[in-house]
Amino acid sequence: MPIRRFWAAVWIAVAIVLFALTSACQRSSSTPTPKPAATPHSATVLWHDCSDGFECASLPVPLDSTKIDGAKIAIALIRLPAAAPAKRIGSLLVNPGGPGASGVDFVRGAAGDTFSQQIRDRFDIVGFDPRGVGASTPAVRCVDDPGAYISGSHGTAVASVQQNLDRLADAAFAKSCGERSGEILGYLSAPHVARDMEQIRIALGDDQLTYVGFSYGTLLGATYADLFPKTVRALVLDGAIDPSLSPEKQGDRQDDGFDQALDAFLNDCAENDGCPFNNNGHPGKAFDDLFDRIEKEPLPATAAHDDRKIDIDAAWTAVSAALYSESEGWPRLAKALAQAQKDGDGSGLLALEDHYYERSSDGSYSNEFEANIATNCVDAPQHTTRTPGTPTANSTRATPTPGPTEPPSSSPCDFWPVAPDRTPAAILARDAPPILIVGTTGDPATPYREAQAMAEQLRSGRLLTYDGEGHTAYGGINSCIDKIVDAYLIRLEIPPFGATCAAK
DSSP states (O other), X not given: OOOOOOTTOOOOOTTTSSGGGOOOSOOOTTSOOOOOOSSOOOOOOOOEEOSTTOEEEEEEEESSTTOXXXXXXXXXEEXXXXXXXXXXXXXXXXXXXXXXXXXXXXHHHHHHHHSOHHHHHHEEEEEEOOTTSTTSBSOOOOOSOHHXXXXXXXXXXXXXXXXXXXXHXXXXXXXXXXXXXXXXXGGOSHHHHHHHHHHHHHHHTOSSEEEEEETHHHHHHHHHHHHOGGGEEEEXXXXXXXXXSOHHXXXXXXXXXXXXXXXXXXXXXXXXXXXXXXXXXXXXXXXXXXXXXXXXXXXXXXXXXXXXXXXXXXXXXXXXXXTTOTTTHHHHHHHHHXXXXXXXXXXXXXXXXXXXXXXXXXXXXXXXXXXXXHHHHHHSOOOXXXXXXXXXXXXXXXXXXXXXXXXXXXXXXXXXXXXXXXXXOOOXXXXXXXXXXXXXXXXXXXXHHHHHHHHHHSTTXXXXXXXXXXXXXXXXXXXXXXXXXXXXXXXXXXXXXXXXXXXX
């Protein structure tokens, strides 16, 4: 299959996806160690029942995490208590990534499927909404209708005019974020969240931190290990990123990852007569023809009874979102593409896009999209002036590949009211105990070499490879990966160098 440039695979963040564009509290031998918070002390967590066996709480932490006695914000927590208290080891803190994804929602919705019974027996599974996210207060809010901003580039103007319109929209979005979100915008970077994690650990009463972080959550875990190496018990960093890369280089790698994942999906569909988009063994040509059609004329969402149109931007976002999961996303994508091709109906593609952006049936959105932008803008300097013809990795909407005389794409970060407080650099975590990094060879959002880089940078890093497809590998995807990770979390057994699990 030919490689198809993912100029429109943008803002993939769920579990996703612009975690890869952030680089916070990374350091090399020439970069000073980020300042930890003052002598840690934390409030006691007062848990209350919040149904279905879960307990919830809110923990006050400093707005400026380096100043313990300053103004406070509140971090939302959820806990699934250990099922076998007599075997309990402690708490297992988890983060699903983003940035901007809700750890509270993740634990409530996915803890039972992600973690084996032996993990749930021995650990309290604890999730948190990072500062600015979800139920933590104050939450980042920028606009009344994120959907209007997301679809703002879905127009028919020539590219140069549309890009100027986009710049105006980006500037207005950034200005509105500053007005509506206030001080929290300056304190969202990975080091601040990592210090919150230390406050959570203390409040939970654990001597050391046991943590599983996915995607952007790997940056949080690595940052924590760099700041607090002596209080690390076990860290699993799954779908790891390379914190030393600039957002531009990270975006280029991610574009390649999605290109390869799309080819893998189409090759698999070509070899499977039961694939709804098989097209007599030639789904690649059918895909190119379909997307040429959509670019010329957006599709209606007939079956969904929705008056929104599925234009080329929405279609690429839907495809990218589906490529995160081979087991669930690929079948949904095949059906959605077949529906679009045979019926001229984009309902399936629209559903994938809505799921990605966390759009509810009533048209409302969670604040993940806004928190994602806000975090990326402060986590690393964003430079949107890129070589014509390459994707704009931190753009919030897809735009056609610019021609040589067209202006570069923009992002809200170009107009952000708060300056970034970190620059890309390696994270070493010199004095931390063994840290387990999990990388997937076919990961589209955090390509495998990102995990390789993080394992090389962390002085105690150990890479575990999943030779398969999809974004992240632990949690019911592959039994071999689960067995090795569980042994590390429970008994601190680190796998040998070169450990690899094959897809089944």
